[in-house]
Amino acid sequence: MAAALPAAHGGDLTRPGQHTWVHAIVRWVFIATSLAFLAALLLAPLATVFAMAFQRGPYAYLESFADPDTAAAIRLTLTTAAVAVPINTVFGLAAAWAIAKFEFRGKSVLITLIDLPLAISPVISGMVFVLLFGLHGWFGAWLRDHDLSIVFALPGIMLATMFVTFPYVARELIPLMQQLGNDEEEAAITLGADGWMTFFRVTLPKIRWGLVYGVVLCNARAMGEFGAVSVVSGHIRGLTNTMPLHIEILYNEYNFVGAFAVASLLTLLAGLTLVIKTAIERTGYRRRR
Numbered sequence: 001m002a003a004a005l006p007a008a009h010g011g012d013l014t015r016p017g018q019h020t021w022v023h024a025i026v027r028w029v030f031i032a033t034s035l036a037f038l039a040a041l042l043l044a045p046l047a048t049v050f051a052m053a054f055q056r057g058p059y060a061y062l063e064s065f066a067d068p069d070t071a072a073a074i075r076l077t078l079t080t081a082a083v084a085v086p087i088n089t090v091f092g093l094a095a096a097w098a099i100a101k102f103e104f105r106g107k108s109v110l111i112t113l114i115d116l117p118l119a120i121s122p123v124i125s126g127m128v129f130v131l132l133f134g135l136h137g138w139f140g141a142w143l144r145d146h147d148l149s150i151v152f153a154l155p156g157i158m159l160a161t162m163f164v165t166f167p168y169v170a171r172e173l174i175p176l177m178q179q180l181g182n183d184e185e186e187a188a189i190t191l192g193a194d195g196w197m198t199f200f201r202v203t204l205p206k207i208r209w210g211l212v213y214g215v216v217l218c219n220a221r222a223m224g225e226f227g228a229v230s231v232v233s234g235h236i237r238g239l240t241n242t243m244p245l246h247i248e249i250l251y252n253e254y255n256f257v258g259a260f261a262v263a264s265l266l267t268l269l270a271g272l273t274l275v276i277k278t279a280i281e282r283t284g285y286r287r288r289r
Contacts, residue, residue: 052260064261073246081222092169100177126231152234160228172214
C-alpha cells in the first residue's frame, strides 16, 4: 500500500492535459485576468491617491498636514483607536474565554450579539446611539439636565467605534480557543495553579498570535470607520471629524491635495497594518489553526 501512494501521486502529476499548450494558455489567462482585476480595483486607486496628493509637489503635500483641522482629525482618529482597541481587546478575551471554556445559559445569545455589528449597517449602528443619547433620545433629557454630551462629541465617536469593532478580537479567539481545548488548563489547575496563573502562563502564550491578529484587524477598522462615526459626530471641524470624515469635507471643498494627502496617510497606516498582519501569518499562526 505504501508503494501505491507514490504511484498515485505520480499519476496525478502526469494525468492527461497537465502539460499541454491548452493547459498553459488557460493558466496564464486566469493569472492575467486576476492581475488585471487587482490592478483595476486596487493598484490604480492607490496610485491615484498618491499622485493626487503630490500633484503640487512635496511642499504642498506636507503643508496640508499643517492645517489645524487636519491635525485635529488625525489626533481624534488616533485617540479613538487608542481607547476603542484596548477595551475591545479586553472584551474579546473575556468573551472568547467564556464561550470556549464554559457552558452556560445564554451562550448562543452572546455569540449572536458578538456577530450583530457585522450583520447590520454601520449607519444603522450610529442611528441607534442617536436614538439613545441624542437630544430627543431615551436618555437625552437626563444628559441635558446633567450637562453631559455623548452624541456629537468625543464619547459618541468612541462608542460608535467600539460597537462596530468589538467582534474582531472575539471572533479571532473563539475558534482558536475551542480548537486548543481545556486539557492543559485543567492540568495546571490540578497542579495547584490559580485562575490568573493558568491564564497568563498556559492560555495566553498559546493564543498570543491570534490575539495580536485580532487587535490588528480591530485597529484597522477603528481608524477607517466612516458610517457609524459620520452619524454621531456632527461633522464639527476641528472637534468631531475623524480622518475619513475630514477627507470627505476637504474633497467636497475641492481641496484635492489636502484630501488625498490625508487619504495617503490612512493608506500608509493600512499598509503598516497589512505588513503586521502578513508578519503574523508568516509565524505559522494560520497554519497552526
